[in-house]
Amino acid sequence: MENLIDLHTHSYISDGSCSPTDVIKAAKKNKLKAISLTDHDSIAGLKEAKIAAEDSNIELINGIEISALYKDGRLLHILGLGIDIHNEYFLNSYNKMKKSREKSVLEILKHIENNHGLSIDINYLHKVKYDEYLSRYDIYRYILENNICTEPQKVWDIYLDPIPYGNDELITVDEAIKMIHEAGGKSYLAHFNKRIGLEGFSFEEIEDNIKYLVSLGLDGIERYYPSYTDDDRRLLDYLVWKYQLYSSGGTDYHGANRGNIEIGFGEGDLKIPYSLIDSLKR
Template sequence: MQKIIDLHVHSYMSDGTCSPKEIIELANQKKIRAIALTDHDSIEGVAEAEKEALKYDINFLKGIEMSVSYEKERILHIIGLGMDINHSYFIEHYIKMKKARDDGAMNIIELMRKKGIDIDSNLLRNGCMTRYLDRYTIHQYLIEKELCCDAQEVWDVYLNPIPYGDDELLEVEEALDLIKKTGGLAFLAHYNKKIGLLGYSESEMEKHIETLRNIGLTGIEKYYPSYTQKDTLYAEYLSNKYDLIPSGGTDFHGKNRPNIQLGTGGNSFFVPYSIYEGIKTKLTRE
């Protein structure tokens, strides 16, 4: 029987629906042997998840999925695994970003009010799972108050069209440097998506991967539920050619993506345990 892992998981500390504790309990039920909590631009759930994973003897990696600014106004998602999230250098940059996101959330509330969607900022802040407001807090609010019933539509129609403000996004070089300097490994998530390298030819993608590798990228998601066999093989090719560490996970969001199951995604998807072993070995050597 395959030992499965999941190194791309979201809780309600960003835009998932499960608590960090519930995620680990579910991982135990599904006999997942290694997991990382990689909430969007948030480390708020890591301590809870790590504590619960220890209880069930599940291998755990501290993680985060950072939205970062790339050339020509493109946004990439960079997954950091194994960082020291209590490192002063990490905390300094993290808090700066979160404060900017809080200011940005208030701007979004005002813009949405002009479109006829009234968000009570006091209720929003009182119900916030984290210290700072952000787009994910607003996303949760719109779903919970049934102001919008489709989780993806919230992003596509209401949130994504609003540009990020100053300091809300780290530059890709800054994010890669931050992960490296605090002992972690940086992986390009779902390279085939719009929030990735979608739109480039394979040869163009390769040039971007080489550029990212040269400025500090250490890995790439080789396993992802929506990848075709061709996508996986191309990720493997990039991994081998540019000495990138492979990773993978389901991008689990709970009820917000009901067709994606923790650890197994859908159908016959799984990430081999050897992927976790490779990442853990590299982290130990760094």
């Protein structure tokens, strides 16, 4: 029997619909050998996920997906896999970012009220938050759960993405890579073909950017992902070979918030081999 994994999943700690425990249960149902919980800019779900994974006999790789500031204001998502979530350097950078984001929530709520006529009580958000710190994800969840907007992506498009991030709310790409390394993990560029990635660049420009990211210490790239085309996969194979990159792979599972994506299998035909974890451990 083939051992399959999923190294890119989200719980309701960020923008998924499932608890960390239910993410693990979904992985067990689909007979996965291992997964990584990689919530956006948060490690708050990993303790619960670890308990559930041990109960389900599934290997859990500690993970995070960092929204990192790149050139010309572009955002890249950097996956950190195999991280020690107690590492002091990692936590210093992480907590600085989280505190800055929590400070901005009140201004974001004012912006939403002024521009959309939607009043959200910050005290209520504090009562129902899943993370230690408040963030845009709590606002996102409130809007969805109260049926103010029922399409997850439109919540970002209409209410949240138009509001720029403030100082210290975004970790730079080089710092994201460094904090992952300090925590004993490896860094991977996620979904290179998306807007939060290298979308819009030619193949030559993508290679130039990968070369630059490797010079910053990037270890690998997400080689398996549901939306990749044959051309994407050919380019990735070339980049992995030329720059000796580690490969990662995941479905970007969000539960019901991305209902066409099934954990471990994407839209039905994705298979991510356990050998990726073997290389991660080496």
